[in-house]
Amino acid sequence: MIPLIENAFQFPSRIAVLDQGQHYSYQHLLDRSAVIARSLLATQRDLNQERVAFIIPPSFDYLAVQWGIWRAGGIAVPLCTSYPLPSLEYVIDDTKASFLIVAPEFEDLLSPLRVREDLTYLSSKDFDNQPSSHLPDIDPSRGAMILYTSGTTSLPKGVLSSHQTITAQIKSLVQAWKWSENDHILSILPLHHVHGIINVNSCALWSGAKVQFLPQFDAAKVFDIFNEGKVNVFMAVPTIYFKLIAFYETLSGSEQEEIQKALKKFRFMVSGSAALPVSVMEKWKGISGHTLLERYGMTEIGMAISNPYDGERRPGHIGQALPGVSVRVCDEEGKEVPPHKSGEIQVKGDTVFSEYWGKPEATAKAFTKDGWFKTGDIAIVEDGYFRILGRDSVDIIKSGGYKISALEIEEKIRAHEAIKDCGVVGIQDEEWGEKVVAALVTDQNIDISELKNWLRTQLPSYKIPKEFVFLEELPRNALGKVTKNELKKLF
Ligand code: MCA
Numbered sequence: 001m002i003p004l005i006e007n008a009f010q011f012p013s014r015i016a017v018l019d020q021g022q023h024y025s026y027q028h029l030l031d032r033s034a035v036i037a038r039s040l041l042a043t044q045r046d047l048n049q050e051r052v053a054f055i056i057p058p059s060f061d062y063l064a065v066q067w068g069i070w071r072a073g074g075i076a077v078p079l080c081t082s083y084p085l086p087s088l089e090y091v092i093d094d095t096k097a098s099f100l101i102v103a104p105e106f107e108d109l110l111s112p113l114r115v116r117e118d119l120t121y122l123s124s125k126d127f128d129n130q131p132s133s134h135l136p137d138i139d140p141s142r143g144a145m146i147l148y149t150s151g152t153t154s155l156p157k158g159v160l161s162s163h164q165t166i167t168a169q170i171k172s173l174v175q176a177w178k179w180s181e182n183d184h185i186l187s188i189l190p191l192h193h194v195h196g197i198i199n200v201n202s203c204a205l206w207s208g209a210k211v212q213f214l215p216q217f218d219a220a221k222v223f224d225i226f227n228e229g230k231v232n233v234f235m236a237v238p239t240i241y242f243k244l245i246a247f248y249e250t251l252s253g254s255e256q257e258e259i260q261k262a263l264k265k266f267r268f269m270v271s272g273s274a275a276l277p278v279s280v281m282e283k284w285k286g287i288s289g290h291t292l293l294e295r296y297g298m299t300e301i302g303m304a305i306s307n308p309y310d311g312e313r314r315p316g317h318i319g320q321a322l323p324g325v326s327v328r329v330c331d332e333e334g335k336e337v338p339p340h341k342s343g344e345i346q347v348k349g350d351t352v353f354s355e356y357w358g359k360p361e362a363t364a365k366a367f368t369k370d371g372w373f374k375t376g377d378i379a380i381v382e383d384g385y386f387r388i389l390g391r392d393s394v395d396i397i398k399s400g401g402y403k404i405s406a407l408e409i410e411e412k413i414r415a416h417e418a419i420k421d422c423g424v425v426g427i428q429d430e431e432w433g434e435k436v437v438a439a440l441v442t443d444q445n446i447d448i449s450e451l452k453n454w455l456r457t458q459l460p461s462y463k464i465p466k467e468f469v470f471l472e473e474l475p476r477n478a479l480g481k482v483t484k485n486e487l488k489k490l491f
């Protein structure tokens with residue numbers, strides 16, 4: 001039994017999705033996902049946790065495929081729609097996916113993989129009615145989804161979550177944020193991360209609410225949709241609020257007034273995935289009348305800490321542990337520290353992932369002996385509110401809500417024939433939170449735009465450094481390790 005899908009049978013005739021002007025009911029989503037499940041199964045009774053990778057823009061089709069994979073007993077592997085082919089192949093190979101489902105707009109990019117014998121290549125539009133047959137009964141403890149996250153190793157790791165984990169993550173948020181069937185959320189985030197998949201889509205669909213898609217963020221279109229007066233819940237990363245504010249400030253007085261009126265009617269608005277600058281929070285309050293609800297989460301644990309829905313939402317703080325989640329702060333020896341002392345956030349509960357896919361050592365290293373997940377985020381508790389102070393690794397960068405490994409970028413840049421060495425760091429930036437920048441060591445004349453174009457074939461564009469400096473050598477400490485804090489000062 002997959003709780004999210006079972007739940008949908010309660011409200012078949014309600015509208016679940018609005019996409020490109022079309023309305024789709026919960027029954028429609030159930031029917032279409034059953035067609036997809038039966039096509040994937042063909043002659044099998046159960047996919048038995050085979051991995052099914054798919055690349056589909058945020059849409060009704062995305063949801064139908066995701067649910068179809070689950071109903072066939074597969075593990076869903078959503079691919080990032082802005083990845084170049086090598087990054088996509090890495091995920092397909094690492095998960096040992098046996099199916100790849102491709103939306104029409106990605107056919108050209110993915111067509112080289114059609115010849116692979118280990119991969120059944122399917123077009124997302126090609127599923128048609130199969131003879132009605134029983135779908136497998138899925139035990140919720142089985143694997144449901146693998147999402148990729150960057151860490152302190154150069155290559156991203158797959159985070160495996162079960163249906164039980166996903167259900168616990170949804171239930172915790174539905175309770176804390178008082179989701180109801182009257183809600184209507186705008187889904188604008190990429191759907192290969194927890195924020196868009198769980199917090200936005202799955203919480204809404206659990207509640208019998210409506211999900212309206214806008215496949216690509218566009219400030220003008222977001223405000224047009226808000227002005228229609230139907231959306232009442234919004235969730236985004238701080239960079240999106242920054243971009244919305246910047247666009248709003250270019251509008252005329254009457255246009256601003258119209259937006260203000262629409263926003264005042266919202267039930268609530270959330271910010272997360274990166275620290276929300278107090279300045280952004282205050283400006284957004286001035287425009288919308290809403291104090292953004294800031295919360296904290298991670299791919300491995302879903303959401304763990306949130307400002308209260310009803311009580312004080314404290315600027316610069318992430319709030320308290322969510323229902324069903326245990327959170328503690330520990331020092332370097334692993335001892336819990338009292339309030340007002342800083343330490344690492346550690347998390348335990350049904351919302352925590354099962355394992356890093358195919359990486360037992362990394363999984364073991366990520367947990368304490370008594371089963372607490374070590375987030376690597378450093379925080380302090382002040383008057384009952386958690387406040388994030390930083391991260392235990394300079395090699396993890398958060399830009400526009402995306403987690404980026406400096407080591408992955410360095411490795412790619414070093415593969416360029418003209419580069420002898422390089423160091424990548426994240427520097428503070430109002431718009432992006434952190435901005436990726438790189439120091440290069442070379443004895444040749446390098447054209448930066450050519451270097452960037454070459455990098456675009458290797459990495460998604462959001463990982464490409466926005467600034468470069470040339471150095472004769474990288475700053476290093478007595479042990480020969482690059483001193484990244486010194487590097488940051490050069491930008
Ligand atoms: C786009 N660009 C970026 C980023 N996004 N650069 C750095 N960081 C980024 N995040 C660059 C592109 O490479 C491009 O550069 C230029 O900006 C314009 O690209 P475009 O795609 O048009 O930008 P955009 O549409 O304005 O995108 C900005 C965005 C997007 C909407 C903020 O980055 C986004 O959707 N971020 C959300 C990520 C997210 O959902 N994170 C959740 C994971 P050029 O012109 O040079 O090509 S965290 C999570 O799930 C945990 C559990 C949690 O707590 O939530």
Ligand code: AMP
Pocket residue numbers: 149150271272273274275276294295296297298299300318375377388391398401402403
């Ligand atoms: P990801 O691996 O993409 O899931 O990103 C998770 C990381 O995002 C966390 O480990 C934090 O470093 C960061 N993060 C998420 N929410 C917040 C927040 N509200 N404030 C500061 N950092 C956050």
